[in-house]
Amino acid sequence: MSSSPGRLTAVLALAGVVVAVMQTLMVPLLADLPSLLHSDSSDTAWVITITLLTGAVATPVLGRLGDMYGKRRMMLVALSLQVAGSLVCGLTTALLPMMIGRGLQGFAIGAIPLGISIMRDELPPERLGGAVGLMSSSLGIGGAFALPVAALVAEHFNWHILFLGAAALGLVSLVLIVLVVPESAVRSPGRFDLPGAIGLSAALVCLLLAISKGGDWGWGSTRTLGFGGAAVVLFVAWGFLQLRTAEPLVDLRTTARRPVLLTNLTSIMVGFALYATQLVPPQLLQLPSATGYGLGLSMVVAGLCVAPSGLLMMAMSPLAARLIAARGPKVSLLCGITVLGAGYGLGLTLMGAGWQMAIFSAMAGAGVGLAYAAMPSLIMSAVPATETAAANGLNTLMRSIGTSSSSAVVGMVLAGMTIDFGGTPVPSLDGFRTTFLIGCAACVVALLVAFFIPGRARPAETLLLGVVRSPRGVLEGAVVTLISKDGQQTGTTATDASGRYSLNVPDGEHVLVCSAAGFQPEAAPVSGPGEVDFTLSATGAITGTVGVGGALLIATDERGEVAGSVTSRADGSFQLPGLLPGRYALAVARHGYRTAAVPVRVGDGPVRCEVVLVREDATVTN
Known part of the structure; x- marks a missing residue:
């Protein structure tokens, strides 16, 4: 549209x-x-x-x-x-x-x-x-x-x-x-972040109740002070939780x-x-x-x-x-x-x-x-x-x-x-x-x-252009972010339907980062005007079932490093995204079951893997 x-x-x-x-x-x-x-x-x-x-x-x-x-x-x-x-x-x-x-x-x-x-x-x-x-x-x-x-x-x-x-x-x-x-x-x-939403909602309700009803209840009343104090406690606890949440x-x-x-x-x-x-x-x-x-x-x-x-x-x-x-x-x-x-x-x-x-x-x-x-x-x-x-x-x-x-x-x-x-x-x-x-x-x-809000710097700015592609064609909606040497974001945009983007680049050295859902992010150094194109490699995924909910699945690469982990759903299904193409060992562990491990080869898309866990007290027949 x-x-x-x-x-x-x-x-x-x-x-x-x-x-x-x-x-x-x-x-x-x-x-x-x-x-x-x-x-x-x-x-x-x-x-x-x-x-x-x-x-x-x-x-x-x-x-x-x-x-x-x-x-x-x-x-x-x-x-x-x-x-x-x-x-x-x-x-x-x-x-x-x-x-x-x-x-x-x-x-x-x-x-x-x-x-x-x-x-x-x-x-x-x-x-x-x-x-x-x-x-x-x-x-x-x-x-x-x-x-x-x-x-x-x-x-x-x-x-x-x-x-x-x-x-x-x-x-x-x-x-x-x-x-x-x-x-x-x-x-x-x-x-x-459902816990974060609940915590913020509770804190805001307490704060706004104290503010909006304080005149009716009395600003020094137990109810007003109680809701005000509860708001402070909830905001502190919520902030503590947000700082420790991966996706707050x-x-x-x-x-x-x-x-x-x-x-x-x-x-x-x-x-x-x-x-x-x-x-x-x-x-x-x-x-x-x-x-x-x-x-x-x-x-x-x-x-x-x-x-x-x-x-x-x-x-x-x-x-x-x-x-x-x-x-x-x-x-x-x-x-x-x-x-x-x-x-x-x-x-x-x-x-x-x-x-x-x-x-x-x-x-x-x-x-x-x-x-x-x-x-x-x-x-x-x-x-x-x-x-x-x-x-x-x-x-x-x-x-x-x-x-x-x-x-x-x-x-x-x-x-x-x-x-x-x-x-x-x-x-x-x-x-x-x-x-x-x-x-x-x-x-x-x-x-x-x-x-005291930082004013807008007025350095000379130049235009940086480019196209973001995947192995299958141009990528719409890929996010392109410009970061200065001191780690500050100086610009960001998204690619249009033809995969193109443009950014104003202030003078100096910067790093250009390109990312998109389902693709491996890439970065490139830039120091002025010009064209920088990206071709993002698709990340793979392992999907399948293990027959039991709550099982821990861990994927390790050929060097033995953990590349990702996930817990199976209640019906035993799982999805482990964000894996680069290559060979992996998929280990599956669940209390009361024997640990299993299978080799998996991941390409540019999802690969399906079925694992059957055996209970520890089960009798194995030859």
């Missing part, structure tokens, strides 16, 4: 907008949820919390599965769950089904990093910057545009239409992805690289600052004017006042791409954070009219658009192509942690700084100003952290 860069970008960005619509869908209904779902406010708060939890868990998991089994495939899974969740929510008035539906909707958040990774694999370099910026900003764009539409529907129609409309948008996005988006050939084959869910060594680590920390603070811009203005705009500072606007007009945020995010995507191309992603990130922080500072004096809040929202959108466009570029420049979905998923998770923290902190401040209005406590003007100061402080912290 092939598609033009424009259509591919438009379809993937639409998917991002659909995900964002799901996130802001509930904002106009928050005050009415207890009556709509026939429950008290503390229980209905879980309708929001459950989406944060499932989204946080699903994002890194879907990212890793996308790297392994196909990013487009996992994107379809994420959006299918969003459609199912929307239908469940649109057909119920009970709390439990609503929580189940909202939980399913949360899985859709994983579609955004998957879409960014597909763009890296499929788009030409000159189109990548703008497309990634648009996809990265789609979470804010869709959220800002959906707010006035959701408010209009909530005011004048049955609220279930919101969810049925979200399901329809999801179906349209699914169909377009099937028709337009190709499956990426870049894969990272291996085993899925998250490669912490890659994540610990300075560009990745600092970008993720910055993402938390920018996510915090972004969500505050979406939480505070609608409340101030809708408060009765009799309070002395509220603007008394309707839900729909308030939504329109914050809509410029989405418009500016969209407008900033091509500008951010040009800025990244000219000055590097770090400059775009610093500029975005600066504009966002300036918006907060100016917002302290722009609280007297709807148009003033619109100016604040526009500045916030412009800043977030520049910052969000830079984050995927910083991440992708520091990780291999085979890990982009997982790495971008982790970055999206960091943004989610920031937005969750913002929701908790802003809610705590506005609930604690109130005035009495007709017997009802409402947020005070000082409370709104305090949240703006906190948002501005988050921008300052983000700016300080981002300042």
Whole structure:
């Protein structure tokens, strides 16, 4: 399947907008949820919390599965769950089904990093910057545009239409992805780290429960401190496990690289600052004017006042791409954070009219658009192509942690700084100003952290070209990685359908490594422009049965060195891949059985071997 860069970008960005619509869908209904779902406010708060939890868990998991089994495939899974969740929510008035539906909707958040990774694999370099910026900003764009539409529907129609409309948008996005988006050939084959997924899920659930429910439970309560402490313990244990796992869910060594680590920390603070811009203005705009500072606007007009945020995010995507191309992603990130922080500072004096809040929202959108466009570029420049979905998923998770923290902190401040209005406590003007100061402080912290992200070096770069073949023809999807003398990755790409690749090579000596699933990797030294072709030799495999599960099979080469090992499955079958052509001795051992060994000759493909194990207490007859 092939598609033009424009259509591919438009379809993937639409998917991002659909995900964002799901996130802001509930904002106009928050005050009415207890009556709509026939429950008290503390229980209905879980309708929001459950989406944060499932989204946080699903994002890194879907990212890793996308790297392994196909990013487009996992994107379809994420959006299918969003459609199912929307239908469940649109057909119920009970709390439990609503929580189940909202939980399913949360899985859709994983579609955004998957879409960014597909763009890296499929788009030409000159189109990548703008497309990634648009996809990265789609979470804010869709959220800002959906707010006035959701408010209009909530005011004048049955609220279930919101969810049925979200399901329809999801179906349209699914169909377009099937028709337009190709499956990426870049894969990272291996085993899925189930213990790592369970450990990360448990740690994230504890952390986000403490953050999102701390205001209700009390920040010093046993429950809040217990979940917070459990999160710390689980994260430490999970990290210890990941460092000792051959194929981890998250490669912490890659994540610990300075560009990745600092970008993720910055993402938390920018996510915090972004969500505050979406939480505070609608409340101030809708408060009765009799309070002395509220603007008394309707839900729909308030939504329109914050809509410029989405418009500016969209407008900033091509500008951010040009800025990244000219000055590097770090400059775009610093500029975005600066504009966002300036918006907060100016917002302290722009609280007297709807148009003033619109100016604040526009500045916030412009800043977030520049910052969000830079984050995927910083991440992708520091990780291999085979890990982009997982790495971008982790970055999206960091943004989610920031937005969750913002929701908790802003809610705590506005609930604690109130005035009495007709017997009802409402947020005070000082409370709104305090949240703006906190948002501005988050921008300052983000700016300080981002300042230490390594800037883009600007050496003269030359183009390196080549073709990757196998004995049977050209190889599509082979990964070509450029590594500097000090062991740093300076570039990576994948071959196209004709087996061709191209890389920009900075001045100096490098090593070019080529790898593909089922083939022996090769490397070559490079020190400048030119053409480097690879012909990869296929690795062989031994398959067969041993008649019993749990048997250990060890293949040794002619020098007696272990070339690979595997344990037979429950039905006695086994597969031992990754063997170079040659002669091997295959030893089979199982407790209660006599050890056996057979010679095997491996070629370019799999060779079948049947071994019959004899029990130790069996009588051998001649």
